Amino acid sequence: MVDGTRVAAVDDVPENGSYLFTAEDAYSRTKELILVRCDDESGIEAWPNTCTHENQRFDRGTGAAMRDGEIICPKHGSMFDACSGACENGEAAGTSLPEVDVTVADGGVFLIDDEYTYLYEGAARDDEDDEDDDDIPSSTSHIGF
Numbered sequence: 001m002v003d004g005t006r007v008a009a010v011d012d013v014p015e016n017g018s019y020l021f022t023a024e025d026a027y028s029r030t031k032e033l034i035l036v037r038c039d040d041e042s043g044i045e046a047w048p049n050t051c052t053h054e055n056q057r058f059d060r061g062t063g064a065a066m067r068d069g070e071i072i073c074p075k076h077g078s079m080f081d082a083c084s085g086a087c088e089n090g091e092a093a094g095t096s097l098p099e100v101d102v103t104v105a106d107g108g109v110f111l112i113d114d115e116y117t118y119l120y121e122g123a124a125r126d127d128e129d130d131e132d133d134d135d136i137p138s139s140t141s142h143i144g145f
C-alpha cells in the first residue's frame, strides 16, 4: 500500500513528452508538475513544470519537448536530465530542478512528497491567483471531453 496520492497510470506518461498535473505546495500555492519517463529503476520522475532560468513552462498543455532523456526548455533551449533534473547547458547551466517525490506501484504513479498535495490533472486553472502569468494563452488548457 502506497502512502500517497495516485496521480496517473504509468501508461498515461508518454514515452516522449510529459504528463501534466497540478498540485498545491507547502505554502498553499498552486504549482504545475510534470511526470516524465526516465531510464533509472523507478522509470518515472516528477519535476516542477518551470525552468530554473526564467518562469517558463516546459509543458504548455501538449507535453514537454524531450530528446535523449532530457527535457528541453522551449524558451532558450536548455536541457534538463529527466532522471536527475540537472542542467549543464545553455542559460540554465549549473542549475537543477527541485525534486518532487513520486513512486511507482500497482501500475500507477503516486505523489509521496510532503511538500505537495495533488489537486487535479492538467494545467493550473485560471481562477487560481498565482504569478505564473507568462505568455500562455488561457485557452490552451481547455479540453473538449
Ligand code: FES
Binding pocket: 051, 052, 053, 054, 055, 056, 073, 074, 075, 076, 077, 078, 090, 091, 092
Ligand atoms: S527560460 Fe528556460 S533556458 Fe531560459
